[in-house]
Amino acid sequence: xxxxxxxxxxxxxxxxxxxxxxxxxxxxxxxxxxxxxxxxxxxxxxxxxxxxxxxxxxxxxxxxxxxxxxxxxxxxxxxxxxxxxxxxxxxxxxxxxxxxxxxxxxxxxxxxxxxxxxxxxxxxxxxxxxxxxxxxxxxxxxxxxxxxxxxxxxxxxxxxxxxxxxxxxxxxxxxxxxxxxxxxxxxxxxxxxxxxxxxxxxxxxxxxxxxxxxxxxxxxxxxxxxxxxxxxxxxxxxxxxxxxxxxxxxxxxxxxxxxxxxxxxxxxxxxxxxxxxxxxxxxxxxxxxxxxxxxxxxxxxxxxxxxxxxxxxxxxxxxxxxxxxxxxxxxxxxxxxxxxxxxxxxxxxxxxxxxxxxxxxxxxxxxxxxxxxxxxxxxxxxxxxxxxxxxxxxxxxxxxxxxxxxxxxxxxxxxxxxxxxxxxxxxxxxxxxxxxxxxxxxxxxxxxxxxxxxxxxxxxxxxxxxxxxxxxxxxxxxxxxxxxxxxxxxxxxxxxxxxxxxxxxxxxxxxxxxxxxxxxxxxxxxxxxxxxxxxxxx
Amino acid sequence: xxxxxxxxxxxxxxxxxxxxxxxxxxxxxxxxxxxxxxxxxxxxxxxxxxxxxxxxxxxxxxxxxxxxxxxxxxxxxxxxxxxxxxxxxxxxxxxxxxxxxxxxxxxxxxxxxxxxxxxxxxxxxxxxxxxxxxxxxxxxxxxxxxxxxxxxxxxxxxxxxxxxxxxxxxxxxxxxxxxxxxxxxxxxxxxxxxxxxxxxxxxxxxxxxxxxxxxxxxxxxxxxxxxxxxxxxxxxxxxxxxxxxxxxxxxxxxxxxxxxxxxxxxxxxxxxxxxxxxxxxxxxxxxxxxxxxxx
Numbered sequence: 058x059x060x061x062x063x064x065x066x067x068x069x070x071x072x073x074x075x076x077x078x079x080x081x082x083x084x085x086x087x088x089x090x091x092x093x094x095x096x097x098x099x100x101x102x103x104x105x106x107x108x109x110x111x112x113x114x115x116x117x118x119x120x121x122x123x124x125x126x127x128x129x130x131x132x133x134x135x136x137x138x139x140x141x142x143x144x145x146x147x148x149x150x151x152x153x154x155x156x157x158x159x160x161x162x163x164x165x166x167x168x169x170x171x172x173x174x175x176x177x178x179x180x181x182x183x184x185x186x187x188x189x190x191x192x193x194x195x196x197x198x199x200x201x202x203x204x205x206x207x208x209x210x211x212x213x214x215x216x217x218x219x220x221x222x223x224x225x226x227x228x229x230x231x232x233x234x235x236x237x238x239x240x241x242x243x244x245x246x247x248x249x250x251x252x253x254x255x256x257x258x259x260x261x262x263x264x265x266x267x268x269x270x271x272x273x274x275x276x277x278x279x280x281x282x283x284x285x286x287x288x289x290x291x292x293x294x295x296x297x298x299x300x301x302x303x304x305x306x307x308x309x310x311x312x313x314x315x316x317x318x319x320x321x322x323x324x325x326x327x328x329x330x331x332x333x334x335x336x337x338x339x340x341x342x343x344x345x346x347x348x349x350x351x352x353x354x355x356x357x358x359x360x361x362x363x364x365x366x367x368x369x370x371x372x373x374x375x376x377x378x379x380x381x382x383x384x385x386x387x388x389x390x391x392x393x394x395x396x397x398x399x400x401x402x403x404x405x406x407x408x409x410x411x412x413x414x415x416x417x418x419x420x421x422x423x424x425x426x427x428x429x430x431x432x433x434x435x436x437x438x439x440x441x442x443x444x445x446x447x448x449x450x451x452x453x454x455x456x457x458x459x460x461x462x463x464x465x466x467x468x469x470x471x472x473x474x475x476x477x478x479x480x481x482x483x484x485x486x487x488x489x490x491x492x493x494x495x496x497x498x499x500x501x502x503x504x505x506x507x508x509x510x511x512x513x514x515x516x517x518x519x520x521x522x523x524x525x526x527x528x529x530x531x532x533x534x535x536x537x538x539x540x541x542x543x544x545x546x547x548x549x550x551x552x553x554x555x556x557x558x559x560x561x562x563x564x565x566x567x568x569x570x571x572x573x574x575x576x577x578x579x580x581x582x583x584x585x586x587x588x589x590x591x592x593x594x595x
Numbered sequence: 596x597x598x599x600x601x602x603x604x605x606x607x608x609x610x611x612x613x614x615x616x617x618x619x620x621x622x623x624x625x626x627x628x629x630x631x632x633x634x635x636x637x638x639x640x641x642x643x644x645x646x647x648x649x650x651x652x653x654x655x656x657x658x659x660x661x662x663x664x665x666x667x668x669x670x671x672x673x674x675x676x677x678x679x680x681x682x683x684x685x686x687x688x689x690x691x692x693x694x695x696x697x698x699x700x701x702x703x704x705x706x707x708x709x710x711x712x713x714x715x716x717x718x719x720x721x722x723x724x725x726x727x728x729x730x731x732x733x734x735x736x737x738x739x740x741x742x743x744x745x746x747x748x749x750x751x752x753x754x755x756x757x758x759x760x761x762x763x764x765x766x767x768x769x770x771x772x773x774x775x776x777x778x779x780x781x782x783x784x785x786x787x788x789x790x791x792x793x794x795x796x797x798x799x800x801x802x803x804x805x806x807x808x809x810x811x812x813x814x815x816x817x818x819x820x821x822x823x824x825x826x827x828x829x830x831x832x833x834x835x836x837x838x839x840x841x842x843x844x845x846x847x848x849x850x851x852x853x854x855x856x857x858x859x860x861x862x863x864x865x866x867x868x869x870x871x872x873x874x875x876x877x878x879x880x881x882x883x884x885x886x887x888x889x890x
Contacts, residue, residue, distance in 0.1 A: 164603035167682075173612040185627070305700060
């Protein structure tokens, strides 16, 4: 090995730089960049959440109540784009940034400067996206899927498309970084099949990101040229087909769905063993299940399009392929339950969120199975049933996992304990109101209420009012979360131990709390007890 | 993998990533403003776009300059080298998927949407109700759809310039490989000759491509507006041409770096990354030649 060159270049070897711009804008530190990602995601979570509040307020009663229909459509469109690309995905990237190097014994991400670029693109991209709200003609309002020809009527399409290009570039670079970190930066002895499941889940997610974000870029580029350069990709008069856009979009869109849930699976697979004080049940099965879900995600996209008039054979193929996903997902759910089985469990806030994840995500999975059936989907398509389904997998799934991870690792990040009492208050409020919010939407959908409408038949009034009340209170509950975070970061007096949780395994618990600005200047020697899975080979 | 690392390397702080985010934002903001501008009001967007674009070029120059300096100072160990290699490979994979979206569109249109518009299959009634006169075909007769968007046009003959361009790109792949072998053998003169040849072949390709576009617009009436045929033709060949342009610039930069003696036979990731990129561009062209020009 050729290194006259292993000296390291830190000008800031023993701590973070004092200069604000140097620390946060020029960072090559995975912890600082991870923190930036997490703060950005939290900000976007509240912005996207405020859009959702507008939607639920308008739907509180039938009839046009508060806002104009176009503004309502802007809200549904931007709520989705902000939550998906601004809140959920950056939150996972932030968690990955913070934890993956700690979990595999790396000093930092493999390409730290590119890591910084990945983050800093995002605030600019969302400035561009949200600025369209204030432009003449308004923002995109055709739904986050931006289906032509409707989306081509948006007068600010170019801004939206370029914002999506920027987000895509950011995600691809972030994913490349994560793959290079996991494959190239592991400490000696941290074999692939000894890595924590969270690291595995991110490795596979990163592959999905690199594979499908460019496809989204291609799809929106075609929208751009159709609107501004006179091409005819989606115009049947010129030989094109609007359904083509749906195929390309959902070839991105379905793996994207798993991009938003696989890291959540990873998080839950860390939290449940810790608080059950048992190793995860079926480690390899968990890893292979994630890999199979990722593979299947590429061959199920048309289940979003059952009603566009696909050939029958295609409908049937995509129906069965979709149902197949229930198998590896079922493996995961059963393994989480088996991990808890016979464990000496305690119910701290992260564990509460993890357990509610397992139950509520499973409900979302079952409604997904219902939607997968072609004849049934003809009834459910584009109704509130779909809205209920994907909010069960994204809110009680992805979001609850992110919140669980935040409570789980917050003491490691800050060196202080959060308030367990207020954490539990946050949990019980969230878990109750989220069900009040989304469960009635199943009934609304089955009764035929279409999604993305500012007004509705009076027959749907009661459930909508219940759902709105749940929505307001769920939104308010997240302010408790904000309070717990602020208290923990700035005011908490209770110091966290290095191994914060009694049953926690993994390298991240071997470093001090708070994790010092630089960890692992040299590759750590891994001891048997540090590993969450597997044994140390000599 | 497989080697032991005595110590890890983490690069020093740098303002280039932040600068990059700013100039990328400036560029796309300018471009979007320009596209959305009222007719006659194009000044502001174009100006911002130009500033952003110049900024992007300056950013690339500055960022790469600092990385090259660190590399020449011997800061990068073999682990960093592996990270760079993985980064480049996965970047190329993302580019493959980007082209995949456009090839997918081409296949879908040729296999499904155009035949369906022509009445094939029983599921789609567009033919029956809207354009029953339309006989589906690809190319000059039906490629611009039932409304003949953009008017009658002719396609570019595969066995003229495109064939020549195929031969040019294939030879350039050979010359860049010879240069690579020369680099490993340590013959700088031979590298410069063959790498220089590669740059020239790339430029020649772009020159012919420009001729082809001009001819398509002037003689064949094949334009971006020529229905979905024109859309797929120009988007696919255009994005490929953009990548050839980028590749040629990168090869030229590498040529100057060889001239300045930046590489040795064990340490030449920059050269290899660009060579990989060039081969990737070459492979995409072969697919283009097959599916856009010949078939």
